[in-house]
Amino acid sequence: MAQFESVQTRKSLLTGDEAVAHAVRQSNVDLVAAYPITPQTIIVERIADFAASGAFTGQFVPVESEHSAMSACIGGALAGARAFTATASQGLALMHEMLYAASGLRLPISMAIANRALNSPLNIHNDHTDVMGSIDSGWIQLFAENAEEAYDRVIQSFRIAEAVNLPVAVNLDGFTLTHSTEPVEMLSDEAVRGFVGRPPKRDSLMDEAPKSFGLMSLPDSYQFFKEDQSRATTGSGVTISQVEGEYAKLSGRDHGPLKIFGSGSKVMMVMLGSYAGTARTTARQMKNGGEQVGVISLGWLRPFPERQFLDALEGVETLMIMDRSVSYGAPAGPLASDVMSLLYRYGIKRKVIAVTYGLGGRGFLEEDAMKLFRYAEKSGPSFESFFFYGGE
Amino acid sequence: MNKYNYKHKMPRPERWLMLYEIRIHGRGGQGAVSAGRLLGEAASGAGFYVQSFPEFGAERSGAPVTAYARLADEPIETRSPVNRPDFILIIDPYLAVNAKSVMGLKEEGMVISNSDRSPESVRNSLGVKAAQKVASVNATKIAVEAIGRNNPNTPILGAWAAVSRVIPVSLIIEAVKKSFPGNMGEANAEAVRRGAAEVIAN
Numbered sequence: 001m002a003q004f005e006s007v008q009t010r011k012s013l014l015t016g017d018e019a020v021a022h023a024v025r026q027s028n029v030d031l032v033a034a035y036p037i038t039p040q041t042i043i044v045e046r047i048a049d050f051a052a053s054g055a056f057t058g059q060f061v062p063v064e065s066e067h068s069a070m071s072a073c074i075g076g077a078l079a080g081a082r083a084f085t086a087t088a089s090q091g092l093a094l095m096h097e098m099l100y101a102a103s104g105l106r107l108p109i110s111m112a113i114a115n116r117a118l119n120s121p122l123n124i125h126n127d128h129t130d131v132m133g134s135i136d137s138g139w140i141q142l143f144a145e146n147a148e149e150a151y152d153r154v155i156q157s158f159r160i161a162e163a164v165n166l167p168v169a170v171n172l173d174g175f176t177l178t179h180s181t182e183p184v185e186m187l188s189d190e191a192v193r194g195f196v197g198r199p200p201k202r203d204s205l206m207d208e209a210p211k212s213f214g215l216m217s218l219p220d221s222y223q224f225f226k227e228d229q230s231r232a233t234t235g236s237g238v239t240i241s242q243v244e245g246e247y248a249k250l251s252g253r254d255h256g257p258l259k260i261f262g263s264g265s266k267v268m269m270v271m272l273g274s275y276a277g278t279a280r281t282t283a284r285q286m287k288n289g290g291e292q293v294g295v296i297s298l299g300w301l302r303p304f305p306e307r308q309f310l311d312a313l314e315g316v317e318t319l320m321i322m323d324r325s326v327s328y329g330a331p332a333g334p335l336a337s338d339v340m341s342l343l344y345r346y347g348i349k350r351k352v353i354a355v356t357y358g359l360g361g362r363g364f365l366e367e368d369a370m371k372l373f374r375y376a377e378k379s380g381p382s383f384e385s386f387f388f389y390g391g392e
Numbered sequence: 393m394n395k396y397n398y399k400h401k402m403p404r405p406e407r408w409l410m411l412y413e414i415r416i417h418g419r420g421g422q423g424a425v426s427a428g429r430l431l432g433e434a435a436s437g438a439g440f441y442v443q444s445f446p447e448f449g450a451e452r453s454g455a456p457v458t459a460y461a462r463l464a465d466e467p468i469e470t471r472s473p474v475n476r477p478d479f480i481l482i483i484d485p486y487l488a489v490n491a492k493s494v495m496g497l498k499e500e501g502m503v504i505s506n507s508d509r510s511p512e513s514v515r516n517s518l519g520v521k522a523a524q525k526v527a528s529v530n531a532t533k534i535a536v537e538a539i540g541r542n543n544p545n546t547p548i549l550g551a552w553a554a555v556s557r558v559i560p561v562s563l564i565i566e567a568v569k570k571s572f573p574g575n576m577g578e579a580n581a582e583a584v585r586r587g588a589a590e591v592i593a594n
Contacts, residue, residue, distance in 0.1 A: 180445035277469030
């Protein structure tokens with residue numbers, strides 16, 4: 001595979017994986033503990049290359065499993081290190097137990113998830129089954145639409161995690177982002193180093209006075225820890241916005257909690273991840289033809305950007321919510337369930353069509369987006385409100 | 393959902409001032425994916441917004457591989473594979489007899505194929521229409537002579553730049569040199585030059 005390690009130049013052609021590796025190289029990271037898995041592999045390979053060449057000056061620990069990767073990051077973070085790992089699919093499933101430890105200990109750890117389907121049947125391709133299985137593990141969950149956004153969000157993740165004492169995951173779609181080559185305008189090493197700084201001092205295993213972490217909590221206190229953690233996650237949006245705003249001053253790029261195209265359109269397709277671009281390309285063409293369709297692309301899923309999402313519903317009649325994972329036996333897919341409970345909580349009524357699509361790498365073309373938009377536009381009082389869409 | 397058969401004709405107003413969509417066919421190991429990336433790198437030097445990606449999961453040595461590239465004058469957001477290419481680049485000569493290789497080619501599109509045969513012969517075996525253009529170049533021979541191994545991707549890129557005139561050949565050479573440092577860069581640059589010089593269009 002051709003190499004474009006244009007570390008010196010500012011505008012580079014990079015895959016999503018390479019963009020993430022560069023973000024880590026630039027962000028004063030002390031510890032990377034990771035185990036390679038498709039389609040995240042290139043992130044780990046590049047960081048290993050950077051470690052070998054001296055471009056990455058932190059510790060690179062090639063661990064024997066993802067469970068160990070997260071455990072090592074937890075140990076490192078408890079010792080005051082800025083820690084990063086990357087994984088996907090089965091790897092995320094294997095580290096599941098430790099995800100809760102990281103968030104419960106309120107540790108600022110960053111992770112990239114190269115979203116991929118889960119066994120069985122075996123499938124290496126993209127969907128959101130992996131992250132949705134861990135969505136309630138107490139991590140902040142951000143989503144990138146393209147390689148540049150993945151790069152930006154990984155850099156921001158360190159600042160966010162350290163400000164709110166919560167771990168942050170940046171999701172990028174396997175293959176569609178990890179293995180596609182796109183222009184990425186990297187910031188200079190100095191600019192990124194200045195932006196991320198050094199992690200603020202916190203209680204640490206390295207402190208002179210001995211301390212214990214992760215002790216047992218009985219029924220008299222456990223719920224209070226969890227309530228506190230829940231408040232911190234819900235309230236973290238303010239900090240995320242501040243960090244994004246500061247980063248925007250540096251880069252001119254502000255991704256925000258969600259991107260709206262065709263504000264106030266009758267039909268809005270709610271998307272997570274890279275296929276938002278396909279939906280938007282289609283919506284733009286249909287709008288030019290006089291159709292009232294738009295796209296809401298979520299950049300944050302945890303915390304759910306409640307206020308910003310509700311603000312985007314002005315003039316909207318139908319929400320078509322697109323899920324790339326299944327919650328078996330549930331009333332709808334996980335993203336649709338989130339949106340519906342939000343609407344109900346605030347007493348807001350909209351027609352909702354929950355669609356499950358794109359599982360295990362199943363394609364989503366402009367033609368598919370258009371077919372779905374047309375369905376949402378034309379469906380009358382009786383409509384199928386929850387279905388699998390599999391293309392032609 | 394499939395029971396709702398709405399007629400969906402895609403409205404296509406002149407959104408893009410300029411959009412070139414390219415599909416590359418090769419076999420795992422010949423550099424089809426790298427070709428897409430090199431093409432993107434070169435076109436990026438000409439000021440295009442670019443995107444390139446392989447057909448995912450097919451990259452096994454010897455297996456047919458497809459790669460895609462888009463060049464446009466505005467950021468590219470769609471993730472759809474290229475189904476209606478302006479240019480089709482065939483890196484493996486044995487794929488140049490398979491009509492599947494040219495599926496979806498635009499009415500005035502162009503095929504650039506690795507072949508020791510004439511463009512007319514390639515046209516006939518692929519069933520390419522009269523309004524569409526065909527160019528052929530013996531990229532395997534050039535690669536073996538210039539690089540010393542069968543990587544016919546770089547001569548095909550040279551041939552494409554020469555006959556399509558979308559970007560200058562010099563940008564392909566620049567991208568190749570950046571990608572392969574030292575002697576390999578020089579050898580591949582020579583392969584690009586020869587591909588551009590020896591291609592025959594019809």
